[in-house]
Amino acid sequence: MLNYIQADLYRLFHKKSNYIFYGVLFAAFIALVTWTYTAFEQGEGFTNGFVELAGILLTQLFPLVFGVQAYSTVFLNDVSSNSYQNIFSSGLSKVEFVLSKLMIMFTYMLITFLSGIVVYLGFYGVLLLLEGGEIYYEGFQKVAVMTFNVFLGLIGYAMVASVVAFFTQNTTISLITFVALISNMVLTILNLASLATDKLEFLREYTLSYHLSESNNTLFTQLLVPDSGFTMPFETWGVTLIYIVVASVLGILVLNKVEIKEGK
Amino acid sequence: MENLIETVNLTKRYNRSVALDDVSIHVRQGEIYGLIGKNGAGKSTLFKTMMGLAPKTSGEIKLFGETSSSGLDHARQRMGFMMGASFFPYLSASENLEYFRRLKGISDKNEVHRVLKLVEMDSVKKPFKSFSLGMKQRVSIANALMGYPDVIVLDEPINGLDPQGIADFRRIVQKLNKENKITFLISSHILGELELMATRFGFIHDGKLIEELNRETVRKKTEEKVLVKTDDPKKAAYLLEQQFDGVEYIINGDKELVVSKMTDQSDEIAKLMVTNDLKLYKLITQEISIQDYYLNLIAKGGTQRA
Numbered sequence: 001m002l003n004y005i006q007a008d009l010y011r012l013f014h015k016k017s018n019y020i021f022y023g024v025l026f027a028a029f030i031a032l033v034t035w036t037y038t039a040f041e042q043g044e045g046f047t048n049g050f051v052e053l054a055g056i057l058l059t060q061l062f063p064l065v066f067g068v069q070a071y072s073t074v075f076l077n078d079v080s081s082n083s084y085q086n087i088f089s090s091g092l093s094k095v096e097f098v099l100s101k102l103m104i105m106f107t108y109m110l111i112t113f114l115s116g117i118v119v120y121l122g123f124y125g126v127l128l129l130l131e132g133g134e135i136y137y138e139g140f141q142k143v144a145v146m147t148f149n150v151f152l153g154l155i156g157y158a159m160v161a162s163v164v165a166f167f168t169q170n171t172t173i174s175l176i177t178f179v180a181l182i183s184n185m186v187l188t189i190l191n192l193a194s195l196a197t198d199k200l201e202f203l204r205e206y207t208l209s210y211h212l213s214e215s216n217n218t219l220f221t222q223l224l225v226p227d228s229g230f231t232m233p234f235e236t237w238g239v240t241l242i243y244i245v246v247a248s249v250l251g252i253l254v255l256n257k258v259e260i261k262e263g264k
Numbered sequence: 265m266e267n268l269i270e271t272v273n274l275t276k277r278y279n280r281s282v283a284l285d286d287v288s289i290h291v292r293q294g295e296i297y298g299l300i301g302k303n304g305a306g307k308s309t310l311f312k313t314m315m316g317l318a319p320k321t322s323g324e325i326k327l328f329g330e331t332s333s334s335g336l337d338h339a340r341q342r343m344g345f346m347m348g349a350s351f352f353p354y355l356s357a358s359e360n361l362e363y364f365r366r367l368k369g370i371s372d373k374n375e376v377h378r379v380l381k382l383v384e385m386d387s388v389k390k391p392f393k394s395f396s397l398g399m400k401q402r403v404s405i406a407n408a409l410m411g412y413p414d415v416i417v418l419d420e421p422i423n424g425l426d427p428q429g430i431a432d433f434r435r436i437v438q439k440l441n442k443e444n445k446i447t448f449l450i451s452s453h454i455l456g457e458l459e460l461m462a463t464r465f466g467f468i469h470d471g472k473l474i475e476e477l478n479r480e481t482v483r484k485k486t487e488e489k490v491l492v493k494t495d496d497p498k499k500a501a502y503l504l505e506q507q508f509d510g511v512e513y514i515i516n517g518d519k520e521l522v523v524s525k526m527t528d529q530s531d532e533i534a535k536l537m538v539t540n541d542l543k544l545y546k547l548i549t550q551e552i553s554i555q556d557y558y559l560n561l562i563a564k565g566g567t568q569r570a
Binding site for chain 1: 308312315316317318319333334337338339340341342343345347348350351352353354355359362363364365366367368369407
């Protein structure tokens with residue numbers, strides 16, 4: 001299992017287009033923050049706004065921009081290149097494969113996210129020095145919790161979508177599934193259905209989107225309102241972990257049942 | 265001799281169609297086993313089932329004597345496998361093989377270079393997506409060879425290779441088999457090439473393994489013959505013995521004499537018969553290739569089971 005994790009991380013960090021993607025992403029991030037800097041007053045207000053912006057980006061844009069790339073690179077490159085046949089014929093078991101993918105997704109996101117934090121904090125430090133502002137510790141603490149919330153949610157969605165990837169071995173269908181999940185489409189459909197009938201309303205609470213949205217909203221409010229309380233979304237994290245465990249088991253069962261598509 | 269790969273009544277069904285029908289294959293240590301069959305005969309399905317890429321419907325797979333799921337996974341770590349040429353398009357040949365070196369837990373970092381050199385791909389730096397079919401095939405062969413596995417399973421390995429590439433491939437297989445005692449299981453529909461390499465053959469048709477023969481038996485069954493139909497085959501045999509040293513023949517019924525080899529001396533045989541007042545009804549030379557043998561076998565309906 002460790003061999004596979006090591007091999008896949010080698011692949012991910014030798015994919016040159018990843019570096020281009022993250023270069024552009026970080027540059028866009030800095031450009032956006034610079035634009036926000038001009039929209040806020042200098043001093044403490046400026047630094048707080050800067051931290052809040054990071055929180056907004058994390059909850060609203062991060063899953064779409066970063067999540068899709070991470071899911072696609074970690075899970076779908078194997079499918080599009082028909083590499084499953086070489087991977088599984090090497091003697092790697094399906095259990096090892098699914099658990100490894102979970103670890104790889106986590107590690108890949110962590111490394112790229114930490115890289116983003118370095119860029120962000122570096123820029124933040126420069127602005128603090130220039131403007132003589134103070135470090136907004138409380139804001140950072142809240143953003144860190146929001147980050148973990150988003151982070152865990154993305155892994156949960158990725159593991160659920162990976163079951164579709166294993167079953168169909170089709171990149172388009174799998175990617176659409178992932179995008180639908182992170183766009184809260186299931187929750188939206190259930191919300192719309194609840195306008196017509198209340199019989200399906202109970203299902204909302206079983207969706208991952210429901211719990212993630214709830215905790216995101218709570219954290220977001222806490223971030224924007226100074227001196228507000230600080231609640232850790234442990235329940236959401238628990239639900240997400242259950243999703244990850246169930247999706248992993250399903251993934252293993254599916255891989256044991258399906259036939260691996262042949263390469264060209 | 266020990267069977268490294270064995271299947272017992274292996275069956276694979278897709279809804280109503282049967283892709284593998286009670287296949288019992290035996291690949292022994294040190295062999296180059298040639299699996300012969302036309303497209304759709306079941307060769308790739310057999311390999312996929314064997315290598316854990318497709319679930320079997322029934323029957324048993326034994327790899328190095330292991331039959332349990334975890335045992336089979338463990339056994340597959342001692343095997344090299346090639347089916348098509350599927351690698352990450354954005355990585356180079358050496359990066360792709362480095363990925364599989366790490367996955368297979370091969371500690372020797374020079375292994376990638378060694379196998380790429382064997383297939384003459386060590387100097388190619390461009391990404392896999394820009395490779396020609398032959399180059400992709402070479403990388404795939406190199407991947408299967410990596411780490412000196414005990415058994416290498418190759419599905420249609422010479423597809424896309426140029427004549428020089430095919431000759432090089434044959435040389436590599438024979439060298440590894442002889443010097444490193446690596447067992448090979450190779451499928452191909454290019455039978456002439458398999459004929460040059462394999463030490464044992466399995467003939468598969470419509471999902472059934474019709475026959476398993478060693479090279480010597482195949483040679484005997486496909487060797488050149490002169491078929492003589494005459495009124496007195498015993499006398500004809502006596503005349504042949506007198507005329508040619510070490511002649512090999514069999515008398516087939518009361519009219520037919522089958523002479524081994526000697527196809528280049530058929531004129532002399534005919535002359536010998538006629539000058540000795542034998543009635544010569546028919547004299548034909550037969551040169552059966554392994555392809556003809558396979559075609560004859562399946563024309564019989566594949567009734568001869570291994």
